[in-house]
Amino acid sequence: MITKDILKNKEYNFLNINKHLGKNVILLGLSGSYAYGTNNENSDIDIRGITLNRKSDLIGMTSFEQYVDDNTDTCIYGFNKMINLLLNCNPNTIELLGLNEENYLYLNDIGRELINNKKMFLSKRAVHSFYGYASSQLRRLQNALARDSYPKEEKEKHIFNSVKNALYDFSKRYENFEEGSLKVYIDNSEIYLDANLRHYPLRDYKNIWAEMNNIVRDYDKIGKRNKKKDDNHLNKHAMHLIRLFMMAIDILEKEEISTYRAKEKELLLDIRNGKFQKEDGNFNEDFYVLLNDFEERLSYAAKHTNLKEEPDIDRVEEFVMSVNERVVKDEI
Known part of the structure; x- marks a missing residue:
């Protein structure tokens, strides 16, 4: 079983070193076979995650979409990019909101808030x-x-x-x-x-x-x-x-x-x-x-299906503004 302790391995040091990650990360979870329950002895460990856009990305001159570490098969999406992928019910990303609890390797309050509101992304x-x-x-x-x-x-x-x-x-x-x-x-x-x-x-x-x-x-x-x-x-x-x-x-x-x-x-x-x-x-x-x-x-x-044609855009927008406003005000 893959546990949170895997993040203590030195190959994951980039999580603490990279300026886009560190305290900005709100969620890290297993992806691929381990997430589906179909892993075998040859399965790779894939990790997917979400990191907040920094203040400079939101009101400054920098930008950030995702960070990929090929050595550990890790991909961490910027918050704003992830929201757009979730709105389209992208299978490779929407699955991150439906993991077994033990498959979340890191989850802070905002990450939990996102998961608790996952139904706002669902649509036809x-x-x-x-x-x-x-x-x-x-x-x-x-x-x-x-x-x-x-x-x-x-x-x-x-x-x-x-x-x-x-x-x-x-x-x-x-x-x-x-x-x-x-x-x-x-x-x-x-x-x-x-x-x-x-x-x-x-x-x-x-x-x-x-x-x-x-x-x-x-x-x-x-x-x-x-x-x-x-x-x-x-x-x-x-x-x-x-x-x-x-x-x-x-x-x-x-x-x-x-x-x-x-x-x-x-x-x-x-x-x-x-x-x-x-x-x-x-x-x-x-x-x-x-x-x-x-x-x-x-x-x-x-x-x-009882799902609507489009996701709850207004609710999603309120959530995104709330999170990004906290970033800009240094409340996170």
């Missing part, structure tokens, strides 16, 4: 964000299993769906990006793009184009198969695919963020350990029946 945006991530995981599986044998028409459909999900995300992340400004569609088994952008920031366009380029590039990669290594990755992708559906359904049906999958732990570990994989590397029928069941459940939950 979760349908697109989680389904987008799940679709990406599924297409990774499909692409890896039959990359060389896919007909062009089938491959184009997969790329198209990935780009389409990305376009929805762009409309949320880029302030001046209006949905429909870029239209992607398939014509005669080829993907086409219509662009209608005027007076648009060049750097934002560069980022959008780079993300779409990465999607196409990833699908065009063809490499030799290392069966043992690839099977481990495939089973891990399959497990996370099902886990994403589980979390999304909880959010939509119960308005709860349940990161640790206690009830489904055995099933998820069975998937990770290859019990649904056939000798040839493909997945058996039981896995696809399971997948279809979760897709139908998510579709039903999306149609019948």
Whole structure:
């Protein structure tokens, strides 16, 4: 079991040394397999966290978004950036608000305040964000299993769906990006793009184009198969695919963020350990029946959820102003 004592190890000294961290950190928690309850002896320790923006970031000339330490697989988000990610129900960050209590390695009063108010971030945006991530995981599986044998028409459909999900995300992340400004569609088994952008920031366009380029590039990669290594990755992708559906359904049906999958732990570990994989590397029928069941459940939950279309922006804004005002007044 990973405990708070891990932060005393010298490789985590950056937490006390870096000027953006230290007393500004409000939350640190386990991420990845340890957070989901699906860890094994080979699992890495991933830590995610949140640190307050400093006074100079808020009313001065500095800025801060996140700190990454590759040596310890640690990523700590600036408070303001994290809020925007949470508003979009980003699966990789919203899960930080639903950890088991023992998986929080550090939590101060403001961190606790954030967790106690987590429901203000929940909305139907979760349908697109989680389904987008799940679709990406599924297409990774499909692409890896039959990359060389896919007909062009089938491959184009997969790329198209990935780009389409990305376009929805762009409309949320880029302030001046209006949905429909870029239209992607398939014509005669080829993907086409219509662009209608005027007076648009060049750097934002560069980022959008780079993300779409990465999607196409990833699908065009063809490499030799290392069966043992690839099977481990495939089973891990399959497990996370099902886990994403589980979390999304909880959010939509119960308005709860349940990161640790206690009830489904055995099933998820069975998937990770290859019990649904056939000798040839493909997945058996039981896995696809399971997948279809979760897709139908998510579709039903999306149609019948009591969540609103958008998160409680006014409540979130009040909370953010309250926290940042305390920073500016040196009350923290």
